[in-house]
Amino acid sequence: MRETDIAIIGGGPAGLSAAVYAASLRAKITLIDDGLELGGQLIKQTHKFFGSEAQFAGIRGIEIAKKLIQEIEKYKNIELITNATVTGYYEDEVITIVQGIDGKIFKKLKAKRIIIATGASENMLPFVNNDLPGVYGAGAVQTLMNLYGVVPGNNVLMIGAGNIGLIVSYQLLQAGIKVAAIVEALPRIGGYLVHASKIRRLGVPIYTSHTLKEVYGTDCVEKAVISEINQNFEFIPGTEKELEVDTICLAVGLSPLSDLLWQAGCQMKYIPELGGYVALRDENMKTTKDNIYIAGDVAGIEEASSAMLEGQIAGLNAAVSLGLKCANYPEQNRKLKEELKELRANPLSKKVKVGIKKVLIKGEGD
Ligand SMILES: Cc1cc2nc3c(=O)[nH]c(=O)nc-3n(C[C@H](O)[C@H](O)[C@H](O)COP(=O)(O)OP(=O)(O)OC[C@H]3O[C@@H](n4cnc5c(N)ncnc54)[C@H](O)[C@@H]3O)c2cc1C
Known part of the structure; x- marks a missing residue:
């Protein structure tokens, strides 16, 4: 002892x-x-x-x-x-x-x-196929990239527009990876607007009042469906968008x-x-x-x-x-x-x- x-x-x-x-x-x-x-x-x-x-x-x-x-x-x-x-x-x-x-x-x-x-x-999100390879927490993405020099994928959908989601998106862009979009469930961006503006200037859309509905793929992530949500966080039918991504990065708290x-x-x-x-x-x-x-x-x-x-x-x-x-x-x-x-x-x-x-x-x- x-x-x-x-x-x-x-x-x-x-x-x-x-x-x-x-x-x-x-x-x-x-x-x-x-x-x-x-x-x-x-x-x-x-x-x-x-x-x-x-x-x-x-x-x-x-x-x-x-x-x-x-x-x-x-x-x-x-x-x-x-x-x-x-x-x-x-x-x-x-x-x-x-x-x-x-x-x-x-x-x-x-x-x-x-x-x-x-x-x-890190918090997880419930969505269809959230256990497919290619679904990461933002901390894991940072560890892979910034500590071990390994990129998590080629085309990323970021969930969460707080400071962590914004900063990690920017770091992905700096590493030459495409960020297809940032999705935020709240009606406003939670992180500093200076970070959000930098990312928007690089052509990345930030969808507020949106969430991830479903992910498709056989052995790994191949496609994601996002949807607009109402004040009660319920999906609004007919607002779905499909995104061809191979990585989902969760920055949801x-x-x-x-x-x-x-x-x-x-x-x-x-x-x-x-x-x-x-x-x-x-x-x-x-x-x-x-x-x-x-x-x-x-x-x-x-x-x-x-x-x-x-x-x-x-x-x-x-x-x-x-x-x-x-x-x-x-x-x-x-x-x-x-x-x-x-x-x-x-x-x-x-x-x-x-x-x-x-x-x-x-x-x-x-
Ligand atoms: C992307 C990102 C950007 C950020 N940017 C900023 C910023 O600009 N400014 C700022 O002030 N803050 C920022 N933060 C927040 C900041 O990093 C955290 O608030 C801070 O690291 C918390 O410090 P901590 O010592 O409490 O925990 P941590 O830094 O998480 O350290 C806890 C340590 O304990 C270890 N541990 C846990 N359980 C055990 C166990 N059972 N046995 C042994 N070891 C254990 C963990 O592995 C870890 O090494 C950011 C965070 C993220 C994710």
């Missing part, structure tokens, strides 16, 4: 930021991530980030990951376990880890505090990857504004279990910039709760929360703020 002060599950922007903050206060950290490389979503994001300047806006996601990893490497008190999945949380506060592609290495770890920063999983929080017995609540079931937490990112903290998309689908700030808050507070000294703790904690508040002052964060109000519980000192 291994032992550590703080186990951090997930090495994306939230987990990496939590590790740096807690390690700077001399906590012994074990950071576990299932990827071959650290960085979470960042390592496939070749575009320049939006968001706050203090949280690397204007820098490419892959560069942000490199900066965070360089910070991690400065600390000898951070143990890294990569290519390893945390598979369970047990009542004696032990977590189990399965490592390696063949899953032959099994480890048990007991931690005084745990920060869960597992991120999110993310859901917090909260399985470990359920297992740990944290109090959970369904919050549509945050993407699904999330754990109740106080302003220090502590859940209803005294030893468990959360940060990033698992706490509510948002952005890398807020994930990093939440990670810093969770890392700082988990370390201080162990009795580790932080000379200016109240001031630092207040500053981080203030930065997060400023970040969310953006009108696009209105929905997230509504969601957070519903899950915020009173913590010590509130």
